[in-house]
Amino acid sequence: MLVRPALLPSWPPSPSDLFGREGPLVLEVGFGDGRFTAELAQTHPGWLILGAEVSAASVLRALKRLRRAGLANVRLYHGEGPFALRNLVPPRGLHQVIVNFPDPWPKKRHQRKRLLQEGFFRRLSTRLEEGGSLRLTTDHEAYFRFALEEAERTGLYRIHVEPPPEAHLRTKYALKWKEAGRPFFHAVFTKVAEDPTPWPPTRRYPMAHALLAGDLPESLPLGKEPIPFPGGVAVFLEVARGETGFYILTHVEEEELTQDLLLEVRPSAHGIYAGASRFASPLLTEGVKAAVRALVARLTALGLEVVQDHT
Template identity: 40%
Template sequence: MIYQLGDFHFPDDPARLYPHTPERPWVLEVGFGDGHFWPHYARTFAEAPNYLGVEISGVSLLKANRRLRDAGLENAIVTKLPADVLVREVVPPRSLTEIVVNFPDPWPKPGHTEHRLLRAPFFRLAASRLRDGGAVLLTTDHDEYFEFACAEAEASGVMRAEHVAPPAAALETKYARKWRDLGLSAHHVRFVATAHPSVPGGTFTPYPENETDVPHAILKLPAAFAPTDFDKRTAHAPVRGLDSTPGWTVVLLDLYASLRRDGWVVQAHVVEAELTQEVLIGVTGREDGTHLVRLARFGGPIITPGVKAAVGVVTAWLEDGGAQVTHRGY
């Protein structure tokens, strides 16, 4: 079954996600590609564990979903998101039994290692979401990434490396077969969580049902306010701490005038770690002569620190144009 970000709760509950099998172990696979691993691996259990697969490629998502359906695996969910966002915001503490990473992108060029998934912050996040005895399973053909991941796991202070044989299914993925056909072998390591640090999520909420909870501001525009051009505007907040909330970047891209009512719509691009959302923020006239700046429901945005900040950036832009803010709700 395919889930979008807005289908999840923050954090979610395995009993809600897998209502028929809530008591089974829960396995997350990061970067499942065309989805060969899970149908093989699930068969090695008496009862298929609950499965959550995360990918950033939409084509892979569709292929894997078809494969899961053909294998009759009903307690399986796949989603198109960056792994760190899903783990931090959706997966509750101490809930997963395994996090499987088969042949992750190695980012081999010098200076590109910050793009690698298996760095110390990810290991700390993973350890916080794994149950007692839970582990990250890495299989890779890439010698240098393998050494790098082992060093990062050690630096995280919350993982113990066990050098064991890989599950047979990890050697049957698309990339496993590709490298084997080229005569290359694969490394495998099981990183067992030795502690469960507190790595908070809780920064995301769905678009509120109650209008007053939608990020907004009320302001009085100057009488002659009628923008005829718009310069792109960017604002940025840095990451706060190793285990803390990611920073955000907001870019106000364009301004559109409404033909139907007194107002405008700002198009904004919001980037938080690996998550990007395109949102619309309305600036709409009210009966009392003030204007309401509010995040639009269009596109199903998730309320994140960056999305709230985008409403603040639009408000600040209007203040620079002479607006007087009477209320801030973001």
């Protein structure tokens, strides 16, 4: 089953919302083709396993694998692991987190993109149960040492370095690197304290649009300048003219969440509508609202007048 955040009954959901029952909740970040996920679910049928993966192709392969195996204790989320951690897991709701062979981002200028940084470990502590743990397996020694240092800096974990379990060496990448003769590194980060800063889920807004009085413009010039807002940035990528109005491909980056979505400007029964399109069911977050506000500002600069503002 794929998790669709926009359709969940509560925010964040309970395990019962996702799985229909309670049980130890385990998050796997970056499940790849799902072979480790399937083995984990079969070995621990009482566990409830939530997987997060950014590759759509990998999600599809894993979903097919899980369906063939008839496994009902796994849910897959197509998106970033930190977003799933923040929004799909209740506070102190996680028994374990598994990170197998994360992208090491080896170039220095890219290291800010690494998953296992101090901020992640601090926030993870608010989602792990007492004594809960994160298990890391990697072939990249520099990243491994980096993760150890970042976790140790928080003072929130007991860290134990040990040989990786055999099951963790049966992932797609592990089999590839084993054949190449690479060494493997494994550590268990067990929660011993909790960061005092709350980490509430990303807020979902019921709507993000405005109604304007005036005529639909003949053209809609929108540059690609960044639109900053607290915690992120939005960019108008492309404008297309349709039969009834304009569609604006928009890129929004927020903490733990990146979305490409459509905004639209079109006539409606109550004026010119400017706001988020329902296409692909985007999450209506503060970043989306900031992009809509910027779009409305461009329209008012063209002579339209706001009559209802829901941004």
